Amino acid sequence: MTHYLNYINGEWQQSANNQKYQSINPANTNEIVGEVENSTAVEVDTAASYSHQAFVSWKKLSGAARGHYLYKAADILESRLEDIAETMTKEMGKTLPEAKGETARGVAILRYYAGEGMREEGDVIPSTDADALMLTKRAPLGVVGVITPWNFPVAIPIWKMAPALIYGNTVVFKPALEASATAAKVIECFKEAGLPNGVVNMVNGEGGEIGQRIVDNPQINGITFTGSDKTGKMVGQGALNRGAKYQLEMGGKNPVIVTNDADIDLAVEATISGGLRSTGQKCTATSRVIIDEKIYPTFKEKLLKKVKEITVGNGLLPETWMGPCVSEKQLNTVLEYIEIGEKEGATLIHGGNRLTDNGRDQGFFVEPTIFENVTTDMRIAQEEIFGPVLALMKVKNLEEALTIANDVEFGLSASIFTANIQNMLHFIDDMEAGMVRINAESAGVELQAPFGGMKKSSSHSREQGQAAKEFYTNIKTVFIKG
Ligand SMILES: NC(=O)C1=CN([C@@H]2O[C@H](COP(=O)(O)OP(=O)(O)OC[C@H]3O[C@@H](n4cnc5c(N)ncnc54)[C@H](OP(=O)(O)O)[C@@H]3O)[C@@H](O)[C@H]2O)C=CC1
Numbered sequence: 001m002t003h004y005l006n007y008i009n010g011e012w013q014q015s016a017n018n019q020k021y022q023s024i025n026p027a028n029t030n031e032i033v034g035e036v037e038n039s040t041a042v043e044v045d046t047a048a049s050y051s052h053q054a055f056v057s058w059k060k061l062s063g064a065a066r067g068h069y070l071y072k073a074a075d076i077l078e079s080r081l082e083d084i085a086e087t088m089t090k091e092m093g094k095t096l097p098e099a100k101g102e103t104a105r106g107v108a109i110l111r112y113y114a115g116e117g118m119r120e121e122g123d124v125i126p127s128t129d130a131d132a133l134m135l136t137k138r139a140p141l142g143v144v145g146v147i148t149p150w151n152f153p154v155a156i157p158i159w160k161m162a163p164a165l166i167y168g169n170t171v172v173f174k175p176a177l178e179a180s181a182t183a184a185k186v187i188e189c190f191k192e193a194g195l196p197n198g199v200v201n202m203v204n205g206e207g208g209e210i211g212q213r214i215v216d217n218p219q220i221n222g223i224t225f226t227g228s229d230k231t232g233k234m235v236g237q238g239a240l241n242r243g244a245k246y247q248l249e250m251g252g253k254n255p256v257i258v259t260n261d262a263d264i265d266l267a268v269e270a271t272i273s274g275g276l277r278s279t280g281q282k283c284t285a286t287s288r289v290i291i292d293e294k295i296y297p298t299f300k301e302k303l304l305k306k307v308k309e310i311t312v313g314n315g316l317l318p319e320t321w322m323g324p325c326v327s328e329k330q331l332n333t334v335l336e337y338i339e340i341g342e343k344e345g346a347t348l349i350h351g352g353n354r355l356t357d358n359g360r361d362q363g364f365f366v367e368p369t370i371f372e373n374v375t376t377d378m379r380i381a382q383e384e385i386f387g388p389v390l391a392l393m394k395v396k397n398l399e400e401a402l403t404i405a406n407d408v409e410f411g412l413s414a415s416i417f418t419a420n421i422q423n424m425l426h427f428i429d430d431m432e433a434g435m436v437r438i439n440a441e442s443a444g445v446e447l448q449a450p451f452g453g454m455k456k457s458s459s460h461s462r463e464q465g466q467a468a469k470e471f472y473t474n475i476k477t478v479f480i481k482g
């Protein structure tokens with residue numbers, strides 16, 4: 001078992017309280033993947049203080065110089081892709097191909113933002129004074145607190161830290177405990193890329209202690225968070241109270257609409273991939289499948305046939321298609337929602353059980369689960385489950401499908417499967433979601449495009465691509481008169 005320390009001011013450091021957290025393998029709870037510090041608020045304050053000092057010279061570097069460090073970190077991450085992906089699979093359960101894909105995405109994100117150091121950062125705006133020059137330029141926020149979940153332990157920290165750094169901010173990072181060993185391996189890449197001391201810091205520990213102190217520490221000027229709706233609200237309120245800038249990415253209840261002219265095989269593939277890959281633990285995962293009644297029987301039959309072929313097991317095994325839930329807590333949440341669905345009167349047509357046979361008794365495995373006769377008022381149609389559970393809903397036409405699709409508090413991602421251009425245009429205009437996808441699954445994010453949701457899914461900000469600049473910088477309007 002490897003022990004990972006906090007990373008503060010360029011050094012691996014122990015927490016003063018000497019308490020540890022053990023990160024276990026959700027496919028085999030006998031295996032401890034790593035041990036990290038279970039730190040206190042004191043370490044956050046120390047990290048924030050060094051980060052604040054490092055900011056002074058980091059922001060003075062040219063964008064190209066900062067980009068150089070990110071290119072180096074990308075190369076190191078790429079050279080360790082196999083090891084980091086394997087740690088991810090062992091630590092949070094997603095299959096090895098998915099973990100490798102995510103780590104490769106981390107490399108690509110680092111390179112994208114490294115290049116950003118050489119791109120334009122403002123506009124020239126005509127002044128009403130003919131003798132003046134008016135322009136905008138970007139100023140970094142200062143120290144940025146990065147609070148991340150366990151479901152994308154490489155991609156999410158990197159899509160937050162890389163833009164923070166390239167625009168001249170320094171970072172105090174708190175990864176989710178369930179993915180803390182993977183996070184430490186990512187931080188090793190930054191260390192070995194030679195970033196100046198204090199520019200990137202990582203403090204491990206519980207959200208209520210470490211995350212909360214990031215929210216409250218006055219030296220932290222901006223906070224970026226991905227996670228649950230409940231915690232996100234607290235983070236946003238805490239930041240607002242002390243005037244820190246904040247950005248929140250939270251839940252989803254993402255629909256896929258299948259119209260009567262859709263390519264049914266394609267829609268079935270996308271429903272399975274979007275809803276069940278990563279064991280349904282994506283904020284962009286499909287959870288509601290809204291199907292035209294004319295094709296409903298065919299769609300259902302094809303879906304069931306394919307879902308029955310899914311192999312559930314340890315994500316390191318080549319034959320596994322779906323890994324375990326990340327933790328016992330998450331497994332219990334999923335099982336609880338399955339019970340709620342049955343009590344509410346939905347019909348369970350596949351799955352619904354924990355899997356303990358064939359050596360799976362030491363893991364948090366659950367069957368891929370499908371309900372039908374789900375109505376929009378049910379909790380399984382309204383609340384984020386974050387597990388491999390699909391709710392089938394039958395509708396008469398696209399109008400009804402859109403009404404149901406929009407009848408939730410979330411608005412992150414949504415898909416439609418149709419061959420009709422009018423249906424596509426109607427969906428693009430009237431679907432209340434930050435990402436609308438046509439003939440493609442609801443999950444899936446491209447690093448160069450804005451990512452974020454409407455309604456309760458986000459703080460109405462966007463991450464990734466050029467959109468990241470809006471959060472990690474402040475605009476300065478400059479007026480120069482000769
Ligand atoms: N949008 C998304 O991508 C995600 C959504 N979720 C949703 O959230 C549910 C619960 O998952 P969970 O992991 O508990 O999500 P949380 O929102 O609790 O965790 C996300 C991050 O916030 C930290 N955190 C916890 N409490 C606080 C706090 N008071 N102040 C600041 N930071 C805090 C966590 O730390 P730590 O966990 O280490 O204590 C973790 O790093 C899931 O079932 C799912 O519905 C979960 C993960 C990702």
Ligand SMILES: O=C(O)CCC(=O)C(=O)O
Binds near residue numbers: 281443445
């Ligand atoms: O779909 C993806 O690749 C990213 C989803 C995501 O950001 C999340 O689940 O938190």
